[in-house]
Amino acid sequence: MSNDENIYRQMLNAIVEHQLPPGARLPEDRLSEAFGVSRTGIRKVLQRLALEHFVIIEKNKGAQVNRPSEAEALEVLDSRILIEPQLIPALLDHWNTEHSERFRIMVTEEKRAEEANQLADSIQLTARFHYELAKLSGNQVLASFVEQLCYRSSLILAAYGTRGSVGCECGDHSQLLDILDQGRKDEAKTWMSHHLKHIKSSLILESKPEENIDFQRLFGR
Amino acid sequence: MSNDENIYRQMLNAIVEHQLPPGARLPEDRLSEAFGVSRTGIRKVLQRLALEHFVIIEKNKGAQVNRPSEAEALEVLDSRILIEPQLIPALLDHWNTEHSERFRIMVTEEKRAEEANQLADSIQLTARFHYELAKLSGNQVLASFVEQLCYRSSLILAAYGTRGSVGCECGDHSQLLDILDQGRKDEAKTWMSHHLKHIKSSLILESKPEENIDFQRLFGR
DNA sequence: AATGAATTAATTGTGCACAATATTGGTGTG
DNA sequence: CACACCAATATTGTGCACAATTAATTCATT
Structure with a gap:
């Protein structure tokens, strides 16, 4: 099995098994250290996970496990x-x-x-x-x-x-x-x-804390 | 619009508009030269296009426009x-x-x-x-x-x-x-x-040239 | 003590250099 | 002449270094 695929699988498993909970940050340094490869390889995997909506990548802010709306x-x-x-x-x-x-x-x-x-x-x-x-x-x-x-x-x-x-x-x-x-x-x-x-x-909606509170809507105008 | 997204769109357009026909090779050097960015940026776009099945990437052989089976x-x-x-x-x-x-x-x-x-x-x-x-x-x-x-x-x-x-x-x-x-x-x-x-x-199947011609089957034995 | 500015630290973005690999063309030998 | 082997070239794979950006901390001022 290719190395990329291996890392991808391990991270995907960790995410769907909730070992990496929604919102968990995924710094490239730590991951590259953990997997023993350079950041280059990690970035590739993160890009893929982002395209598949398992992680969210914000420019200059890095990746974190997606917290589905x-x-x-x-x-x-x-x-x-x-x-x-x-x-x-x-x-x-x-x-x-x-x-x-x-x-x-x-x-x-x-x-x-x-x-x-x-x-x-x-x-x-x-x-x-x-x-x-x-x-x-x-x-x-x-x-x-x-x-x-x-x-x-x-x-x-x-x-x-x-x-x-x-x-x-x-x-x-x-x-x-x-x-x-x-x-x-x-x-x-x-x-x-x-x-x-x-x-x-069976999903329990509207019970989790909001991530981005819309203060404008709440108090504004 | 981000630079990546721009390059991605341009390449996707070129592919679906058949300016880059199925089978066309996509060397990273030429593309990086054409778009004025480093290979790093090109690779990211190619990875994405590959995940979406628009191009095929073979290890150590590079990317080419997918020729759908x-x-x-x-x-x-x-x-x-x-x-x-x-x-x-x-x-x-x-x-x-x-x-x-x-x-x-x-x-x-x-x-x-x-x-x-x-x-x-x-x-x-x-x-x-x-x-x-x-x-x-x-x-x-x-x-x-x-x-x-x-x-x-x-x-x-x-x-x-x-x-x-x-x-x-x-x-x-x-x-x-x-x-x-x-x-x-x-x-x-x-x-x-x-x-x-x-x-x-309306698709005309079995008329286009095969991507991997089985010469063994065609001429061999 | 609270606020705001400025500095420091941490993290990501990007390009480059070198290593690894595949393909092509050439050379020599049977 | 056919075949195998070797060398040269072209292309991708990977790690590293530095730039750019964001976040955190400190410090000064009121």
């Missing part, structure tokens, strides 16, 4: 609600027992991670479940978009999620597999839709 | 078919005469550009029409994804499009505006779907 949070979930259910039909065309078994193993791991309270693994596995499912649709363009949305969702749950739940309960995911095994296309679509809407509605 | 071309169009029609309902919620007028001006410009045989402007305007429409859905996440897909479509049409047509005829776009003005939601959705499927089916 409420609007962004809702839009990401809405995007998933619009896309993921629509992938089910194509997915079912390729669905077979091999896939079923593979995903059931994943769900088992999810369950174990959640019971062991290993938040990091739990988050990763939840996102991977949705991404791997999307890949089976056969459309790699959409799949990689779903991948990005899933990881962004992890970040969103860090900011707005109900504590303890990472969004989808594992039981839920095995439910979907049952439906897929029975080839019930429409049911699977609506299940996925409900599942994502459930996550969306 | 047939599979990629179909996947991009399929993605648009899946997303863009679904944006219509939300779009219609905000639709008003101001929007209508703005888009009719755009269509007029499209028509003029096409008649004047200004391929570059024509391509830009066609992509912008779809992107601006997507923005009106209110979901910026999906809109910027659509933007990327539209620009990638331009690149695809460079490789697989029928000569003379850039995909959508302008008459078509004004048709959609008529339907939107009448608030016919379902009709607009199906129109958009048909429109994109028409573009997809």
Whole structure:
């Protein structure tokens, strides 16, 4: 694996697992020291993470882990609600027992991670479940978009999620597999839709402190 | 406007307008010379273009304009078919005469550009029409994804499009505006779907030269 | 003690130099 | 003449140094 990709993965993991919480600053010096490469390499990775909305780079102020706005949070979930259910039909065309078994193993791991309270693994596995499912649709363009949305969702749950739940309960995911095994296309679509809407509605909005208070609007004029 | 963004826009324009055709090599030296900045700045732009699939960077071999594979071309169009029609309902919620007028001006410009045989402007305007429409859905996440897909479509049409047509005829776009003005939601959705499927089916596949010719298969054995 | 200016420190932006790698052309040998 | 090997060239990869900017601290003044 290339060195860049390695660093990128490690940082992305740290972000979606909330080891680097939203708002955490990411000074290039420390990172270059930590990874044993020059700032040049770090900057490349940060640029990429910024384009994918995992970090925010402000000119002359450096990078920090993105703190998704409420609007962004809702839009990401809405995007998933619009896309993921629509992938089910194509997915079912390729669905077979091999896939079923593979995903059931994943769900088992999810369950174990959640019971062991290993938040990091739990988050990763939840996102991977949705991404791997999307890949089976056969459309790699959409799949990689779903991948990005899933990881962004992890970040969103860090900011707005109900504590303890990472969004989808594992039981839920095995439910979907049952439906897929029975080839019930429409049911699977609506299940996925409900599942994502459930996550969306579980977000706790308007409770976090505002980052930029609009004093002008509050007192001005 | 920042310098990076400026260079990025210029290069992206050159690519989607086919001034830099698929396969064109992009040596960092020449570009840094042309733009009057150091290779550092150029590399940043190239990295970004690569992440967005407009150029391909191979290790130690540099960047070149992406030549989309047939599979990629179909996947991009399929993605648009899946997303863009679904944006219509939300779009219609905000639709008003101001929007209508703005888009009719755009269509007029499209028509003029096409008649004047200004391929570059024509391509830009066609992509912008779809992107601006997507923005009106209110979901910026999906809109910027659509933007990327539209620009990638331009690149695809460079490789697989029928000569003379850039995909959508302008008459078509004004048709959609008529339907939107009448608030016919379902009709607009199906129109958009048909429109994109028409573009997809107009692609001339398996006719362009392969990027990596398999000489072994072609002559060997 | 509070405020504001000025200095200091920390961090990022940018260009350059050298190392690493791939490609091309040439040379020699069988 | 074919083949392999080697050398030269061109291009990218990476680290470093210095400039530019922002943030923090100090200090002076009221």
